[in-house]
Amino acid sequence: MTGAKRIDREAGRAYWFMSLPAFVIYIVVMAFPIGLSIVLSLSDYSGGKMFGGEAWHIVGFDHYLRAIQDPWFWNALKNNFYIVLISVFGQLPLGFIFAYIIYRRIVKWPGFWQGILYVPNIISIIVVGLLWQSIFSPSGPIAQVVNDLSTNRFHQQLVAIIGSQGHLNLSDSAIQAVLKLGGPDAPNMFANPIPDLRGMIQAYPSNQYGVLITDLTNLLLQKWTPTFLNKPNIAMLPVLFVILWMYTGMYLILFLANMQKIDTQVIESARIDGANEGQVMRHIILPALSGTMVNSAILAISGSLSSFALIFALTGGGPSRITEILSIYMYNSAFLGQHDFPLANAIALITVIISMLLIVVTKVFESRYGGKED
């Protein structure tokens, strides 16, 4: 045996010795679950002991078909695409712009801004979800401020109507005007709106005029609540805003770190040669960061399609499923009501396929239009 061969064999043994544990762990923790997921998505497994229990069979692509025939699948997919869009065309450009501003020191205290923008990333996702949920809730701070303002205005309107005639001698038209303030549903509260409301108002003695105004405000003021957030298409807006708020800082850090690798002399030379900030960004920074951008886009796409916790904590997919995304649709299929593991796995694999397609599109786009980093 020659020395070279012996070294090769020793190197081979060392290679396997060092890589085998990782390879085994990969097979057990990654490859096996993926394989099982594919098999389950094609099966009629209906729960219970998976191996050695009731027999189950491969039934083909039935569950994939079921998924794509379900209108809720398309609703979830549409919501996922909104998230992909806000991630790729919201977080990335914003992250880049913020990184550029900080890198070029266009603002004072760049370190401070970098920290502020990154903070949402280090807060627990569940905390963020609950925080924004309370902000958008009907008793949250936004609704409270709006309602405080409208209560004052309502008070004044009531006083203007009632005060001029005195509450014991209100005319029909004045009662009608009070009812009108309460909006279209106000008459529903009374069997005979005008006599009933008059009776109610006149039951207050003269010395309780203030109480009357407060009570009428409680009764008739249509409190503002963010009910528009319950409407399809609009319900996703606060979710998208929170996603933008939370993750932009992460891309800022990614871009900033890569910008700091660019030779500053190149930028200074360009500036000496008369290039303005826009030209520096377009002709030096952007081409140098095209690879980072593609990687960030891949991160954003795969993260968007697999996101779960934030929306689960924020809306739970509600109201009545309109903010459901694929991962929540999958979770509900697997764990709520009658557990449907094959459908859940089919949804998971469709998500993976869509994710891969989007990544391929991104790579093609980069190879065609991207710049060179080196």
Next chain:
Amino acid sequence: MKKVIIALMMVAVTFGAMAQVSLNVLNYQQADQAGYQEDVQIWQDFQTQNPDIKLNMEVLFNDPYHQKLQAYAAAGTLPDVFYVWPGARSAVIHEKHLAKDLTKLLGTEYLSHFTGAATNPKNELGGYLAELPQSFTYTSVMYVNKKAFTDNGLKVPTTYADLRAAVPRLKAKGIAVMMLPNKDGWPGQSCFFSTVAGRMVGDKFFNDVLAGKAKFTDKPFVDALKVVENFYKDGIIQRTDNAIGYGEGPGLFAQGKAAIILDGDWRTGAYITDKASGKALISPDDQHNYALMNLVALPGEKFPGVASAVAGTGWAIADSLQAGPKLDAAVKLIKYLYSPEVQAIRWGTGAYVPTRTDVKPPAGLEPLPSLLPAFYAENSKTCYVIDGINGLDPTVATAINNGIVDIGNNAKDAVQVAKDVEAAFEAAKK
């Protein structure tokens, strides 16, 4: 000599270990609610009284419990003793027969101590007694703050007209007439609409739907949904309740934000004194101002007075346990958990009124849970809880849950929701 002593000790330890039976238990327990301390004590007492049985406890609550149970079922490693729902929530246990038939295991003599409804196998999804229901649960109960009505010159409502009449006076004082915290979707169906449907269309309608003789788009069902519409339209239930989580309801009700809250009978425990903190959402003295009532009479109802009810949750033993010391230990544990003493403690925490008939009412029971037996006696006519109807796919119940939310949000009307429910039913049939 030393060696002999060590050898003897080793033998003693070995025999001691051999004599002790280990039981894996998956317990369903909420640590932040009144009754937790008593529940922990129940388990500790069993362990103290039975040194020959070692309990390996795993404690979970809400969805994580169900997911873990499902995962154990899939892996074929179910714990020896676990907690089970009678319907779709624990479907895999019933359908795959993963729990022992307690009728056979415990025997008719033992089960004669329980109510007929609890031991009727037809009340469980698999058609056999996979779990022994600790309670028979009424899912839609009006918790009424009587004082809120009387203080405002109103009588405690018994009809829809009474509720409507209360709207202006209570709303003027900043009090909602009725609260239905429905952010989670299911309370609207389970704690409200099941009884509305029971009153308006009756159980037969659902049987007819399952038999293909009726549709959810039929007028009677649409009319039942219109009743829900009216509760919101007339201002009895606030549309904003759809943004209130199920867990937030009791706190808001106890603060006086609403004169009535719709909830299940299991919630009396949320209001009584927590032994750990000594605090109660409603103090025992104030609990006298509250009543538990059936839903008010509805206009056009065909089945007056019915209330939605279903067999409750209970303990099960894994079907895989073979005859032997382990199974004996599991049976011993089950019998302990269903003993009159333990059931009396659970009753005292307001968790439920036991289905075991020889349980004496616990001493010092607070006023609110002590109202339950009378409530059951006065409301013996029951109807389906929709998400517990055997044979009705859970996706249909989900469509109803969503539909009630949509009606509450004024996003859809009764006709549209009926169409959605029928579509879900047709899809499930395929």
